Amino acid sequence: MRERIPVSILAGMALILHRHVPALADLLGPVDLLLERIGAGRSQAFAMCHRLLELLPALFRGPGRPRRAPVEEMSLLPVVEACFDYLARHPGAIAVGRQRRRYSDGYRRFVVNLAGPGGLAEGLTVADLSRASQVPLGTLKEWLSPPPDRGRKAEGRGGPESQDSSPSDAAAPEDQGPDAKCSVTVRDTHLRQLFALWQGWHGTFAAFCDAARHEHGLPYSMSFIGDALQAAGLRFRKPQSAGQAPWTRETYIACFPGAQWLGDGTSIAVCFGERIFVFNVEALLDVASNAAVGIHVSATEDEEALLAAYGAGLDATGSPPLAMTLDNRPSNHTPGVAGAIAPTMLLRSTPGRPEAKAPIEGSFGLFRQAIPPLVLEGATPRDIARSHLQAVMTAWFRGRNGRPRRRLNGRSPVEAYREAAPTQEEVDRAARELRERQRRQEAALQTQEAKRDPVRRRLLAQGLEDLGIADPEGSLAANLARYSPEAISYGLATFSTKQGEGTLPPGADPGRYLGGIIRKDHEKRYLRQFAEHLLEQRLRLRDFSLGPLVGRAERLRAAQTPLDLPRSYA
Structure with a gap:
């Protein structure tokens, strides 16, 4: 049976409603009549009303968990001591850089285990564990979250790291000692100390070199x-890629819509009946608004296709951009393109780095995910197939441009582009930055061109002509001219011999195959020369190390009897 609520409580609740809800006051009537209907006395009802008003704030609290009492500093001491003990036994587990710290994978697992069941920090909050371990709160939350499904790169002896791995640091085998492959004649104390320190190192190679210089x-x-x-x-x-451009970062900037466009082409196949047609889709994307401003479908990726897409962009936006960034395809940087898009600045993206044009590359990837394979039924000419592809690409990019974006505060790329009203100061600043970027790229290209020996380029140009390898613009010869003359001569002779005997791989690109021969011979000659110099230095080190010992032994033999020599040698 339900417990009966006292009349005084009901009267107090009724007075609260009568006082704080004016809409109900008219329905409930005067206070005296209301209390008479409930059957409660006036003084008792008003006393209960005041008691309820005092209790209501304690019954209500805001959303979220209640705040925990602050943890005493002494309770964090065991965690601090455990972290200090780990760092003392694992030098290099934390490497402090100018802007961020780098943590070894072992230290990351150690801190995570502290917060696990039975760990010293099991009862601490993430913020308290961050204070005790001196790991930033955001980094620690990332460690404690489920690991992403992706591989990690190893660096140095310490294995994978939680931040900033260096591609040049590779892990060494765990079962090798300091003298595993070192010459027995090397007895230099510093080298032995370096080898011993490296065996117990758990951080990055750069941090190890810094510790060796400053700490030891x-x-x-x-x-x-x-x-x-x-x-x-x-x-x-790990071998590093050769010939990387000096402008590897900040290929594009997001100033305002219309400041910079990114352009690229991709091949799309259309199945029409029993035939398959391959077309090139040239697209231009605005960096700031992420809007596709112009597309064009053509047979090949050439100058004409680029200019047609640029014209479509002008028709859609009404004004040219300050700069346009394209990949290093020769057809993208011809005098005809530069003259047709003037006064727009023509910039180059970083060679061999798709992330230099990430927005446009991502758009092509999303298109392939969103659109099924293009299979057209019926017997129609090639132009009809091309028109179908043009319609599909136009529809998809228009739908994409109309989709709201969180990055644009809920606006679509079309709205962001049309509503953009940059000030003259912003336009001038963006033009200066883009002009400076263009100047740096041109200076870098001129520097690279000056470093290439004209004798090597002439040797390559003549060799390519003799071998029948097409190089109308001289780009292949300029690219291969950075290798040694001996490697170039060896490569040309090897290719000519294989060509004469008919042993060239079928289907191989002649220019790439020749470049591979020259590059491998160049690396082989470099390693051979390095080995000779290293042997020379080791022999010199042996002579320098043994010289004082031999001289001292001769002085001992001259000053002491044969019976006393063993003791003196010892």
Whole structure:
């Protein structure tokens, strides 16, 4: 049976409603009549009303969990001591850089285990554990969250890291000692100390070199330490890509809509009946608004296709951009393109780096995900197939441009582009930045061109002509001219011999195949020369190390009897 509520409480609740809800006051009537209907006395009802008003704030609290009492500093001491003990036993587990810290994978697992069941920090909050371990709160939350499904790169002896891995640091085998592959004649104390320190290192290679110089007083450069460890078989470098452009960052800037466009082309196949047609889709994308401003479908990716897409962009926006960034395809940087888009500045993206044009590359990827394979039924000419593709691309990009974006505060790319009203100061600042970027790129290209030996380029140009390898603009010869003359001569002779005997791989690109021969021979000659210099230095080190010992032994033999020599030698 339900418990009966006292009349005084009902009267107090009725007075609260009568006082704080004016709309109900007219329905409930005067206070005296209301209390008479409930059957409660006036003084008792008003007393209960005041008591309820005092209790209501304690019954209500805001959303979220109640605040926890602050943790005492002494309760964090065991966690601090455990972290200090780990760092003392694992030097290099934390490497402090100019802007961020780098943590080894072992230290990340150690801190995560502290917060696990039975750990010293099991009862602490994430903020308190962050204070005790000196790991930033955002980084610690990322560690404690479920791991992403992606691989991690290894760096140095310490394995994968939670932040900022360096591609040049590769893990060395765990079962090798300091003298695993080191010459027995090497007895230099500094090198032995370097090898011993590297065996117990758990951080990055750069941090190891810094600690060796500042903490242990070993006056060697990073290159020397890397060469020594690699010569001893304790560390192996990963090969770096050659010929990387100097402008590898900030290829595009997001100033305001209409400041910079990105352009690229992609191949799309259309199945029509039993035939398959392949077309090139040239697209231009505005960086700031992420709006596709112009597209054009053509047979090939050439100058005409680019200019047609640029014309479509002008028709859609009404004004040219300050700059347009394209990849390094020769047809994108012809005098005809530069003259047709003037006064728009023509910039180059970083070679071999798709992320330099991430917005347009991502748009093509989304198109392939959203649109099914293009299969057209019926017997029609090629132009009809091309028109179908043009219609599909136009429809998709228009739908994409009309989709609201969180990055644009809920506006669509079309709205962001049309509503943009940059000030003259913003236009001038963007023009200065883009002009400076264009100047740096041109200066870098001129520097690279000046470094290439004209003798090597002439040798390559004549060799390519003799071998029948087309190089109308001289780009292949300019690219291969950075290798040694001996490697170039060897490569041309090898290719000519294989061509004469008919042993060239079928279907191989002649220019790429020749470049591979020259590059491999160049690297082989470099390693051979390095080995000779290294052997020379080791022999010199042996002579320098043994010289004082031999001289001292001769002085002992001259000053002491044969019976006393063993004791003196010892």
